[in-house]
Amino acid sequence: MSSNLETVAMAALLTVLVSFPTVSQQIDYSGPSSSQSPVISSEKDLDRDISISDGEASKVTVERHDSIYTLREVPSKRIEVLETPSAEMRSELTQNISMYTVDSPYGSLRKGMVNGKKVSKFKGANRSKVKSKLLSLKDEMERYRSMARQEMLPNIELRITESKTSDPDERVVIDNDETQSVNMNSWTLRNSDGDTYEFDSFEVPALGTVMVYTEPRSEINVTESEQNKYVYATGTDWDSYSEEATLFNSRGVEVAEDRIG
Structure with missing residues (x-):
């Protein structure tokens, strides 16, 4: 009798082990994907280092979770840097230049305009992944910029x-x-x-x-x-x-x- 019970128990255990992957594949996970940019929601999420100085370089650094954003700006030039665990992006905007540069494990992409002419240079293993990362970081950078500029305004x-x-x-x-x-x-x-x-x-x-x-x-x-x-x-x-x-x-x-x- 005990031998039969052990056989039944072993069969049940094998059924669970074999069935588990099938069940897990049917789960619909609706949480945010890793490609989605974090939303700046409240001041308590932020650690800000603010320096206000018009006429000279104005600088704001925003740290949120594992990302660091820095904005340096004068009337004729804007430099932004966004550092994340997966990539780093730099943006430069002047009268003649509008350029984004992304560095990631998949390669480096430089894309924008210089004197009215398009520039696109890539070096690495996977251009499509780096381009996708550029687009997502660009959206994230715009949100940081909007918040940072508000912080740059004096009271x-x-x-x-x-x-x-x-x-x-x-x-x-x-x-x-x-x-x-x-x-x-x-x-x-x-x-x-x-x-x-x-x-x-x-x-x-x-x-x-x-x-x-x-x-x-x-x-x-x-x-x-x-x-x-x-x-x-x-x-x-x-x-x-x-x-x-x-x-x-x-x-x-x-x-x-x-x-x-």
């Missing part, structure tokens, strides 16, 4: 104030809430009528406030000791009840805005 507030007296006192107030000064060279202030004022070699002090007057300097009573706190944007107008003011940095990215009325 600046813009306020429009209206005159309470007959004296000319139309002004826009710029508050810098950063613990470091912000260089506003080539920044632009614009109202809803299209009037613009471009700042020239001007710096907002750390945790400081600057008033931008729309009247000529001669018409405003400002002491000499306070000159560094005022800017005279003659030709602009903020006194309409539907007026808006928008501040753009040297890259043309909107930093702050305010509206009255």
Whole structure:
């Protein structure tokens, strides 16, 4: 009897061992594939090293899980590097160059435009796999870039104030809430009528406030000791009840805005 039981048990065990691979092949796994790019979801996922410096190289480094993204940017040039466990991609953008370079275990691919001409160079074992990796990393890089640029924007507030007296006192107030000064060279202030004022070699002090007057300097009573706190944007107008003011940095990215009325 015991011999028969052992035979039945052994047969059942063999059936399970033989059937298991068949069952596993029928499982539909709907989780994300390894080719899908991670989504930047919340600040707690990120370890950021941020340096803000317009006019010189602005740099942002973003670390998420096992990927590292770095953005260096000046008005005339943008360099990006994205490092992942499977590949590294570098992007260069200037007036004459738009280029992506991918290095992976399957090879290296350089693809883009130089002086209006297409460039595509490959060295390695599998071009199609490297090209596929370039496309996926390009999408991931765009998401990192969008987030990084937001981090590059200083914490600046813009306020429009209206005159309470007959004296000319139309002004826009710029508050810098950063613990470091912000260089506003080539920044632009614009109202809803299209009037613009471009700042020239001007710096907002750390945790400081600057008033931008729309009247000529001669018409405003400002002491000499306070000159560094005022800017005279003659030709602009903020006194309409539907007026808006928008501040753009040297890259043309909107930093702050305010509206009255």
